[in-house]
Amino acid sequence: MTTIPAYHPVSAPDYLPQKQLRELQSQRLQRMVKRAYENVELYRTRMTEKGVTPDDIRTIDDIVKLPFTMKNDLRDTYPYGLFASPLNEVVRLHASSGTTGKPIVVGYTKEDVDVWDEVVARCLVGYGVTDADIVQVAYGYGLFTGGLGLHGGASKLGCTVVPISGGNTERQLMLMRDFHVTCVGCTPSYFVHIIDKALQMGINMRDFPIKFGAFGAEPWSEEVRHYIEEQAGIKAFNIYGLSEICGPGVGAECCFQDGMHIFEDHFYPEIIDPATGEALPDGTEGELVLSTLSKDAMPMLRYRTRDITTIDVEPCACGRTIRRIRPIRRRSDDMLIIRGVNVFPSQIETGILRVDGASPHFQIVLDKGPDGLDRIEVRVEATPDAVDDTVASVEQFQKKIQHSISQIIGLSVKVTLVQPYTIGRSEGKMNRVVDNRNK
Numbered sequence: 349m350t351t352i353p354a355y356h357p358v359s360a361p362d363y364l365p366q367k368q369l370r371e372l373q374s375q376r377l378q379r380m381v382k383r384a385y386e387n388v389e390l391y392r393t394r395m396t397e398k399g400v401t402p403d404d405i406r407t408i409d410d411i412v413k414l415p416f417t418m419k420n421d422l423r424d425t426y427p428y429g430l431f432a433s434p435l436n437e438v439v440r441l442h443a444s445s446g447t448t449g450k451p452i453v454v455g456y457t458k459e460d461v462d463v464w465d466e467v468v469a470r471c472l473v474g475y476g477v478t479d480a481d482i483v484q485v486a487y488g489y490g491l492f493t494g495g496l497g498l499h500g501g502a503s504k505l506g507c508t509v510v511p512i513s514g515g516n517t518e519r520q521l522m523l524m525r526d527f528h529v530t531c532v533g534c535t536p537s538y539f540v541h542i543i544d545k546a547l548q549m550g551i552n553m554r555d556f557p558i559k560f561g562a563f564g565a566e567p568w569s570e571e572v573r574h575y576i577e578e579q580a581g582i583k584a585f586n587i588y589g590l591s592e593i594c595g596p597g598v599g600a601e602c603c604f605q606d607g608m609h610i611f612e613d614h615f616y617p618e619i620i621d622p623a624t625g626e627a628l629p630d631g632t633e634g635e636l637v638l639s640t641l642s643k644d645a646m647p648m649l650r651y652r653t654r655d656i657t658t659i660d661v662e663p664c665a666c667g668r669t670i671r672r673i674r675p676i677r678r679r680s681d682d683m684l685i686i687r688g689v690n691v692f693p694s695q696i697e698t699g700i701l702r703v704d705g706a707s708p709h710f711q712i713v714l715d716k717g718p719d720g721l722d723r724i725e726v727r728v729e730a731t732p733d734a735v736d737d738t739v740a741s742v743e744q745f746q747k748k749i750q751h752s753i754s755q756i757i758g759l760s761v762k763v764t765l766v767q768p769y770t771i772g773r774s775e776g777k778m779n780r781v782v783d784n785r786n787k
């Protein structure tokens with residue numbers, strides 16, 4: 349049975365009555381739009397083109413009148429073109445390189461950093477973390493928002509923070525044990541790597557006092573959650589965010605681990621059809637669009653995240669009134685088109701981990717066969733539990749995984765078991781796809 353953590357005042361906005369929340373959102377949106385229109389040329393031009401002025405925005409429902417903002421807009425205005433505050437009021441810069449091209453730059457005023465700390469603290473409170481917890485921040489510190497984001501929220505809550513950053517896995521394990529760490533934050537793929545390292549060193553992570561994991565910055569499946577929870581004896585919670593909006597802390601699971609609550613007093617979520625841009629009703633799957641309602645340095649109006657999810661309006665058992673989104677398993681731009689079929693890396697992960705004893709370390713390699721058709725090979729690390737040294741056992745295990753993946757994606761795949769520890773590990777976000785089709 350899930351126990352609901354004690355109420356903490358920092359989370360008060362999570363429980364606002366709907367009507368009050370909508371009023372707050374409406375007021376904040378009006379202010380945000382005015383600020384963006386008056387200070388940022390791109391917003392003024394786009395709104396003028398659409399024939400909208402700040403006076404047309406009276407309630408939160410008017411948000412659909414506003415134009416979208418895209419990642420390219422951040423690149424095109426690099427570095428400071430979307431700032432609505434003068435630089436002397438900007439106290440922090442972060443940047444994200446994303447997967448392609450020039451970095452995007454984001455800025456925060458002192459108040460923006462305070463809001464960021466507050467929302468991350470609200471994530472942690474939802475998990476059940478308190479000021480008595482010792483939080484090891486193994487997200488990268490630096491221009492990436494993960495490290496400093498979690499650091500700020502955990503500090504705000506009064507936790508003891510261990511700012512180790514990513515990497516040096518043996519040291520991570522030593523500090524977790526010696527400092528009696530009770531909460532760890534990093535990407536889920538890095539935590540899987542930490543578990544692996546522990547096994548290699550003969551350490552059972554279930555003996556550690558860790559209770560909570562704050563895992564995000566990349567998609568991960570229920571199967572990986574299950575693997576982490578089993579192997580490390582912790583509860584693995586999802587945390588969501590993106591640099592353009594603030595970094596981690598846009599939303600997070602509560603103790604029920606059933607979708608991520610969006611802190612919608614600061615970040616307003618909508619779902620649109622990614623092909624047409626049309627707004628879709630709650631409960632429909634589509635692309636998540638987020639607007640900041642309080643960010644002064646860099647307001648984001650209707651930012652197209654490319655993340656695919658659904659807004660869930662069902663009340664949550666925890667009592668929070670803010671809406672939830674389903675876990676994000678894919679982005680509209682990480683879709684692979686293989687022989688015309690749409691495939692997401694997360695589907696492959698699910699297929700692999702549905703097979704007992706399979707390892708979560710895998711890589712997808714695409715190329716073209718002699719017939720010119722796309723071929724997909726999935727390389728999965730062998731585990732001693734699953735196979736012995738015989739060719740027959742390897743072949744049988746490969747077949748099982750092959751079958752499990754094909755059932756999900758509807759395409760035949762080649763599965764190759766490779767030696768343990770031969771697939772690259774990541775201390776941050778994992779890139780699992782090698783596409784040699786156009787080489």
Ligand code: AMP
Nearest residue numbers: 444564565566567587588589590591676
């Ligand atoms: P960045 O701004 O570089 O931190 O990247 C943000 C992107 O990371 C988001 O738009 C998502 O695609 C992905 N992301 C962050 N958190 C999660 C999460 N909890 N689950 C799935 N994807 C996530």
Ligand code: ZN
Nearest residue numbers: 602664666668
């Ligand atoms: Zn909840």
